Amino acid sequence: MLLNLALAVLSALLLIVSFPRLDLYLLAPFALAPLLVAAARERRHGRRFLCGWAAGVVYWAGACYWIQSVLAVHGAVPPAASWAMLALFSAAKALHLAVFALLAGLLIHRPCAILSLPALWVALESTHGSLGFAWLALGNAGIDMDAPLRLAPFTGVWGLSFVFAMTGAAIALLALRLPPRQLVPLLLLPLLYLLPQLPPPQPGTETAVLVQPNISESAAWTPDFVADVHRRLASLSLHTAPGAKLVLWPEIPAPIYYYESALERQAIGDLARQANAYLLLNVVPHDSQGFPLNSALLISPDGQPAGRYDKMNLVPFGEFVPGLFKPLVDKVSSEAGDFAPGRNQLLLPAGPHRLGVFICYESVFPNFVRQFAARGADLLVNISNDGWYGDSAARYQHLKIVRMRAAENRRWLLRSTNDGLTSVIDPAGRLNQLLPPYLAAAAPANFSYIASLTFYTRHGDWFPWLCALAALAALAAPARKPVR
Numbered sequence: 001m002l003l004n005l006a007l008a009v010l011s012a013l014l015l016i017v018s019f020p021r022l023d024l025y026l027l028a029p030f031a032l033a034p035l036l037v038a039a040a041r042e043r044r045h046g047r048r049f050l051c052g053w054a055a056g057v058v059y060w061a062g063a064c065y066w067i068q069s070v071l072a073v074h075g076a077v078p079p080a081a082s083w084a085m086l087a088l089f090s091a092a093k094a095l096h097l098a099v100f101a102l103l104a105g106l107l108i109h110r111p112c113a114i115l116s117l118p119a120l121w122v123a124l125e126s127t128h129g130s131l132g133f134a135w136l137a138l139g140n141a142g143i144d145m146d147a148p149l150r151l152a153p154f155t156g157v158w159g160l161s162f163v164f165a166m167t168g169a170a171i172a173l174l175a176l177r178l179p180p181r182q183l184v185p186l187l188l189l190p191l192l193y194l195l196p197q198l199p200p201p202q203p204g205t206e207t208a209v210l211v212q213p214n215i216s217e218s219a220a221w222t223p224d225f226v227a228d229v230h231r232r233l234a235s236l237s238l239h240t241a242p243g244a245k246l247v248l249w250p251e252i253p254a255p256i257y258y259y260e261s262a263l264e265r266q267a268i269g270d271l272a273r274q275a276n277a278y279l280l281l282n283v284v285p286h287d288s289q290g291f292p293l294n295s296a297l298l299i300s301p302d303g304q305p306a307g308r309y310d311k312m313n314l315v316p317f318g319e320f321v322p323g324l325f326k327p328l329v330d331k332v333s334s335e336a337g338d339f340a341p342g343r344n345q346l347l348l349p350a351g352p353h354r355l356g357v358f359i360c361y362e363s364v365f366p367n368f369v370r371q372f373a374a375r376g377a378d379l380l381v382n383i384s385n386d387g388w389y390g391d392s393a394a395r396y397q398h399l400k401i402v403r404m405r406a407a408e409n410r411r412w413l414l415r416s417t418n419d420g421l422t423s424v425i426d427p428a429g430r431l432n433q434l435l436p437p438y439l440a441a442a443a444p445a446n447f448s449y450i451a452s453l454t455f456y457t458r459h460g461d462w463f464p465w466l467c468a469l470a471a472l473a474a475l476a477a478p479a480r481k482p483v484r
Contacts, residue, residue: 001047004038008051008101011035012058018141019063020396028141032168035097036117037175039105052101056094061086063136066392074217074388093133096124107474114173114185116474118165119467122158126464133316134364136397138164143403143429150195152407152429153454155463156366162467163189198428199410204446208246208414209277210433211236212422214440217253217387226254232440234271237279241444245301246350247272247279248416251294251360251385255284258297269303276301278350280357280416282383285310291340294319296357296383298348307349310342311359313368347377353449356411360384363402366461373409373457378449380411385418395421395437403429409457412447 014031017024035055042048067089072082100121107116121138128134139160142148151159166185173182213232219225229252237247258264258281272279279299284292285308294311311319319339345368347354356372356379363369363382372380382402386395399421406413407429415423420437424445433443 001042004042004047004051005054007034007038007041008055009058011038012055012062012097015059015138016062018138019136019393020400021393023396025141025144028138029164029167030171031138032121032165033171033175035101036104036108036169036172039101040108040172040176042105045102045105048105049098049102052104053091053094053098055101056097057087057090059097060090060093063397064089064394066389066394069390069392070388073390089133093128096128100124103471103475106479108169108172108176109178110474110477110479111182112474113178114166114169114182116471117169118162119474120471121165122162122464123468123471125161126158126461126467129365136401137161140400140404143400143407146198147192149198149407149429150192152404153410153456154195156370156408156456156461157404158366158461158463158467162463163192198407199426201426201428201430201432202448204412204424204448206246206447206449207241207244208248208445208447209237209240209244210414210416210422210424210435210443210445211240211247211249212417212420212435212439212441212443213250213252214419214438215252215254215387219254221254230267234267236440236442237271238275240442244275244444245277247275247277248381248383248414249279249281250416250418250422251282251383252418253385253387255292256281258283259285268299272299272301273303278306280348280355280381280383282359283308287340289340291338293342294339294359295342296348296359296381298350298355298357307346309346309348309357309359310344311339311362312342312345313362313365314339314341315361345371345375347372347375353378355379355381357381357383360386363398363405366405366408366456369405370409370457370460373411374453374460376451378411378451379447380406380409380413382413382415383417384415386421387419391437399423399431403431408454410452410454411450414445414447 011031011034014027018028018031038051039048068082068086071077072079103120104117107113125137137157139157142160148160148163170183170186281297283295283297285295286292296309298306300306348357354377356377358369389395403425406425410427413425422435423431424433426432435441435443
């Protein structure tokens with residue numbers, strides 16, 4: 001049992017180092033192998049479940065260690081309680097890996113294991129978002145791998161997760177000395193090179209300004225400080241790339257009450273007119289019941305609102321507190337009440353073009369982001385405030401996730417953040433430009449509008465559903481005597 005637990009924890013460690021900060025992404029195809037060997041060796045269901053759960057606890061605590069500091073520093077949670085909440089979070093999220101290990105032990109001795117195991121992995125992995133919190137799907141590790149990334153426009157990130165789980169299963173089968181014929185499906189992997197190549201690097205034909213103001217998360221928002229912030233935003237917007245037709249401000253740590261403040265409306269309208277550009281900014285309006293919304297507002301070059309998108313996928317503990325935790329923790333946000341989710345996934349019109357703007361954490365939902373492109377957005381925009389994460393791996397993990405959204409939809413993606421990592425991402429998910437953390441700056445961003453749709457953009461998460469059906473069929477098939 002101890003050896004099996006050690007193998008399970010080894011898988012967790014391999015998963016952690018496959019992502020930033022170490023970012024040893026070439027280990028991702030091997031990461032699941034030790035856990036699968038442990039699941040195969042452990043005959044008792046309860047012990048298999050425990051092995052997977054132990055791996056999950058170590059993985060989520062190691063990959064998302066920054067949750068503790070977010071709660072302690074910005075959520076007013078005492079240090080001991082913040083560590084306890086990280087432990088509870090990790091224990092809950094670990095159930096996915098526990099279920100995977102439990103069921104993998106049933107499948108690994110069957111002839112179809114090398115296909116049914118990755119199908120099971122994808123089916124379970126795709127449920128993270130609907131079950132409370134999604135972060136770092138295994139396939140995200142492949143954003144810099146040419147051949148696996150060719151799957152993204154067809155299957156989304158899930159196809160890359162399948163490939164990495166498949167190679168991990170192959171290594172486990174070899175280690176268990178199971179018949180080599182079970183590895184025959186590996187011959188499919190070279191077919192990845194028959195898929196269309198990644199778009200070659202090309203310069204953009206349009207110019208935008210990405211503003212990174214580097215506003216403190218903990219500053220006291222006095223009138224003088226607010227005036228200084230507005231001056232900083234205006235200066236960075238106007239003096240970076242004269243002639244740019246689009247200026248993007250990030251999500252910022254304190255609200256802009258555009259609708260409540262005539263002075264702010266006037267200043268923002270004047271700025272858009274002076275720049276002669278569309279200006280995108282983060283504002284906090286209120287719904288009909290008085291609850292605050294986290295919104296992206298587009299101002300036209302004539303200084304008038306052109307469209308507004310209200311964030312639909314809110315961050316637990318950041319923008320609302322789940323009911324059971326309300327007595328224990330304040331929100332990270334400075335708003336007095338819980339944010340309300342938006343109701344409509346609206347595009348923002350910029351002349352003849354349409355912007356698909358998603359706010360911060362919404363980047364982790366592949367099917368949600370792709371719907372912007374499917375509805376006509378010819379440019380994707382992510383505005384974010386990763387300053388809550390401090391100098392942790394979280395901001396680099398988040399950037400890797402955002403890059404995958406560009407690759408899935410073959411869209412240019414412009415990302416403006418409060419204090420890093422502001423970036424320009426091309427349709428292959430490459431980083432064209434990157435502003436480092438804790439720098440007040442603006443970057444001229446070259447990009448192009450793209451209207452074509454990928455297979456994934458058109459059809460969404462068909463692949464996880466196929467994997468779920470395949471995994472259920474494999475589990476329902478009559479068990480045979482273990483293959484030796």
